[in-house]
Amino acid sequence: MRETNAVSAVIAPAHAGRAIAPGLAAVWSVSPCALLWGGGCLLSIASVGWSEVRPDPQLRSLPVLWAANATWAGFFLANPTSPAVIQEMRLQLLQPAAEAREKGATKTGAGWHMVCWPGLLVACAQRGQAPGSTTLMSSVTTIQAQPTPVTVDLDKCALVIIDMQRDFLEPGGFGEALGNDVSRLRQIVAPLRRLLGATRAAGLTVIHTREGHRPDMTDAPRAKVERGAPRMRIGDRGPMGRILIRGEAGHDIIPELAPLEGEPVLDKPGKGAFYQTDLDLMLRKRGIETLLVCGVTTEVCVHTTVREANDRGYCCVVVADCCASYFPEFHDVGLRMISAQGGIFGWVAQAGDVVEGLGRSAAGR
Numbered sequence: 166m167r168e169t170n171a172v173s174a175v176i177a178p179a180h181a182g183r184a185i186a187p188g189l190a191a192v193w194s195v196s197p198c199a200l201l202w203g204g205g206c207l208l209s210i211a212s213v214g215w216s217e218v219r220p221d222p223q224l225r226s227l228p229v230l231w232a233a234n235a236t237w238a239g240f241f242l243a244n245p246t247s248p249a250v251i252q253e254m255r256l257q258l259l260q261p262a263a264e265a266r267e268k269g270a271t272k273t274g275a276g277w278h279m280v281c282w283p284g285l286l287v288a289c290a291q292r293g294q295a296p297g298s299t300t301l302m303s304s305v306t307t308i309q310a311q312p313t314p315v316t317v318d319l320d321k322c323a324l325v326i327i328d329m330q331r332d333f334l335e336p337g338g339f340g341e342a343l344g345n346d347v348s349r350l351r352q353i354v355a356p357l358r359r360l361l362g363a364t365r366a367a368g369l370t371v372i373h374t375r376e377g378h379r380p381d382m383t384d385a386p387r388a389k390v391e392r393g394a395p396r397m398r399i400g401d402r403g404p405m406g407r408i409l410i411r412g413e414a415g416h417d418i419i420p421e422l423a424p425l426e427g428e429p430v431l432d433k434p435g436k437g438a439f440y441q442t443d444l445d446l447m448l449r450k451r452g453i454e455t456l457l458v459c460g461v462t463t464e465v466c467v468h469t470t471v472r473e474a475n476d477r478g479y480c481c482v483v484v485a486d487c488c489a490s491y492f493p494e495f496h497d498v499g500l501r502m503i504s505a506q507g508g509i510f511g512w513v514a515q516a517g518d519v520v521e522g523l524g525r526s527a528a529g530r
Contacts, residue, residue: 306523307522308518308519309521311513311514315480315482315514317455319526322369322453323371323453323457324456324459325458326459326460327459327467328461329418329460329461330375330416330417330419331416332405332409332415333350333462334350334354335415337405338404338408339408342408343394349489349491353487353489354419354421357516359520360459360484360516360520363523363524366523367526371425372431373422373424373428373429374433374444374466375432376409376433376436376466377432378399378411378434379411379434380410382399382400382410437472438466438470445477454480455479455480455481457484458483458488459487459488461488461490462491462495463489463500464492464496464498467488468503480511482519483511483513483514486515
């Protein structure tokens with residue numbers, strides 16, 4: 166899982182940037198772990214003898230806990246890192262020993278620590294760079310964008326796909342009922358599929374949104390319902406069911422971009438994805454700080470969502486060739502407005518540059 170990548174940062178020597186021979190660099194990069202692991206093993210071996218002398222289970226477990234805590238303390242002091250990461254890994258390693266002691270085992274605690282510490286060392290080494298490299302692994306990548314390249318921590322990044330619904334992209338839907346050429350929106354399906362595949366492969370959070378209303382339309386304002394041709398307005402029956410009504414066929418996301426199981430699908434009654442939804446709560450619970458935003462249409466729902474996100478403190482990267490409008494000139498101006506004045510609402514990037522950034526990060530992991 167991505168959260169464990171933070172462990173790799175604590176095994177690098179303080180002078181990792183120096184030019185060292187490839188073989189020595191590989192040894193040096195794990196030597197602090199090796200020394201601390203060795204100390205833990207010695208204490209654990211000693212605890213085996215202690216467990217034979219002291220039959221009391223409580224006394225018998227003390228050396229094991231001392232070994233674990235002393236080693237972790239040294240590890241933490243030698244390589245400062247997030248206390249949350251240290252605590253999480255400590256619990257993961259100590260849980261088998263604790264369960265074994267609860268079942269009455271006498272030597273299992275020490276044995277588990279002798280197994281766990283080499284495992285930790287191997288895990289740290291495997292998550293590091295190849296022998297000879299002293300570059301730290303990182304989830305941080307840089308994406309070429311306008312007005313400037315943008316640095317993104319992929320552990321805190323999510324892809325938000327706005328309203329890629331049949332009602333907007335297919336003939337017979339609401340978009341066509343308004344007199345629009347829906348083929349203009351279809352042009353972004355292929356690049357968006359590539360971007361979606363890359364973000365899924367990188368393990369990013371993917372969130373889909375759908376604009377629509379309750380069947381009783383109590384959440385549909387009159388000013389919104391009364392736009393468009395009579396008999397083809399929101400709530401009216403069309404070729405794909407009632408237009409923009411949740412649960413109807415036209416409300417669904419197009420099959421090419423169908424959400425996978427576990428990917429949140431957010432139903433929104435308005436243009437912006439934050440209005441009358443729990444999107445902000447979902448993002449903050451996941452620790453998300455940066456949004457890769459794409460979908461339709463650029464100047465309406467995408468733009469509104471980006472502005473809402475910007476006001477809430479999120480960094481937004483709008484993927485230009487994964488957004489579209491029924492009006493090409495609106496698309497172009499909308500993107501320029503986002504990146505104007507030093508990125509007043511965010512950054513604008515191309516899908517290829519985003520995918521390349523994701524690939525660089527994956528290669529460094």
